[in-house]
Amino acid sequence: MTLTMLVAxxxxxxxxxxxxxxxxxxxGPCRRCDGTGNHISWWDKHRARTAPAAKPKRRIRKPxxxxxxxxxxxxxxRRIHNHARRLHADGTR
Ligand SMILES: [Zn+2]
Known part of the structure; x- marks a missing residue:
């Protein structure tokens, strides 16, 4: 087995x-809020970095x-899949 086959x-x-x-x-979880649904301000981010115990709560204050x-x-x-499916459906109508 060559290296190319292994990589493939x-x-x-x-x-x-x-x-x-x-x-x-x-x-998947939202990258902005880590799946909490909360608006994370720069201050929350700063606090989470400097004091990990003070993580923002799960309750949604501001979405x-x-x-x-x-x-x-x-x-x-999934977005690529949806786009391809929509393109195929539009093209074969
Ligand atoms: Zn989010």
Whole structure:
């Protein structure tokens, strides 16, 4: 087995695993609020970095603007899948 084949097999295994993940769980945690749904201000971020015990609470005070307070985001793989499916549906109508 050459190195190229090994790399190709690793990439294929990763792609298969990621597409399986996107099929099982299309939503991942929001990167902005870490899935809490809370709007995290620069002060909260600073406090979390300097004093880890003072983490912001789970209760939503002000919803995260990126995920609108849901704490979820569509995975990139799922977004690509949705785009391709929509493109195919529009093209074969
Ligand atoms: Zn968010």
């Amino acid at each position: 097999a690793a990439v294929a295994a990763y792609a298969l695993g990621y597409s399986l993940l996107c099929f099982i769980s299309p939503f 995260c603007r990126r995920c609108k307070g849901t704490g979820a985001r569509l995975r990139i793989g």
